Amino acid sequence: MEYAVAVNDLTVAYHKKPVLWDIDLEIPSGVLMAIVGPNGAGKSTLIKTMLNMIKPVTGETRFWGEVYEKQRKNIGYVPQRGSVDWDFPTNVLDVVTMGTYGELGWFKRPGKKEKEIAIRALEKVDMLPFADRQISQLSGGQQQRVFLARALVQNADIYFMDEPFQGVDAKTERAIISLLRELRSIGKTVVVVHHDLQTVEEYFDWVTLLNKVIIASGPVEKVFNEENLMKAYKSKVDKLFS
Numbered sequence: 001m002e003y004a005v006a007v008n009d010l011t012v013a014y015h016k017k018p019v020l021w022d023i024d025l026e027i028p029s030g031v032l033m034a035i036v037g038p039n040g041a042g043k044s045t046l047i048k049t050m051l052n053m054i055k056p057v058t059g060e061t062r063f064w065g066e067v068y069e070k071q072r073k074n075i076g077y078v079p080q081r082g083s084v085d086w087d088f089p090t091n092v093l094d095v096v097t098m099g100t101y102g103e104l105g106w107f108k109r110p111g112k113k114e115k116e117i118a119i120r121a122l123e124k125v126d127m128l129p130f131a132d133r134q135i136s137q138l139s140g141g142q143q144q145r146v147f148l149a150r151a152l153v154q155n156a157d158i159y160f161m162d163e164p165f166q167g168v169d170a171k172t173e174r175a176i177i178s179l180l181r182e183l184r185s186i187g188k189t190v191v192v193v194h195h196d197l198q199t200v201e202e203y204f205d206w207v208t209l210l211n212k213v214i215i216a217s218g219p220v221e222k223v224f225n226e227e228n229l230m231k232a233y234k235s236k237v238d239k240l241f242s
């Protein structure tokens with residue numbers, strides 16, 4: 001099996017207090033994977049560390065056998081909506097067009113071609129009517145769609161998304177999941193920090209259960225079971241299976 005991502009012996013600490021322990025994780029190419037676990041389990045930290053935003057105490061992450069810097073162009077990231085400054089004075093089209101910078105390099109300005117790519121991506125997420133709108137004037141679901149469009153124009157091979165369904169309405173949630181499925185159908189790998197245990201089986205084919213350590217990781221039908229959920233969530237599981 002070809003692995004898109006291989007995490008080896010990763011330990012991460014904030015102020016010397018470890019929040020992730022001895023993480024070994026392999027993500028096969030082409031899966032639509034959820035990372036689930038209770039609040040504070042280290043889900044966001046895991047993604048950020050894999051993507052070089054946090055320096056681990058030990059361990060490393062490889063993408064198709066190479067370090068992050070070598071594969072940066074092939075890796076897309078959609079951060080948590082709350083972690084972004086939405087008051088920044090810029091419009092929707094520009095935010096998405098900026099997503100093409102990775103391919104352009106820093107010194108070339110985006111031209112007609114890049115704008116067209118951005119417009120197509122906005123169309124895909126149903127946000128073209130908002131192209132000229134300031135990003136500060138968008139709803140939560142609209143912001144999430146803009147982020148997705150921005151990730152799409154990057155044309156990465158793997159996407160990491162930190163809670164893309166948070167605070168969006170049912171219609172946006174359906175739009176996002178169908179987009180993620182489309183990405184998978186064209187061979188992309190998609191890794192999603194996900195909160196809603198009820199939808200894991202419907203949305204994803206691969207899952208990692210995390211609570212500071214890896215509890216289990218693999219095909220949903222194999223590892224998403226009561227025993228592993230109990231280990232990850234302890235008492236909260238009874239409710240899900242009742």
Ligand SMILES: Nc1ncnc2c1ncn2[C@@H]1O[C@H](COP(=O)(O)OP(=O)(O)OP(=O)(O)O)[C@@H](O)[C@H]1O
Pocket residue numbers: 014015019037038039040041042043044045046
């Ligand atoms: N910048 C930081 N400085 C210090 N501690 C942090 C920092 N970021 C996160 N933490 C702590 O690290 C632990 C893991 O946090 P993280 O955000 O990765 O968890 P999570 O699983 O994504 O949580 P949630 O589901 O609540 O978003 C938590 O105990 C959190 O309080």
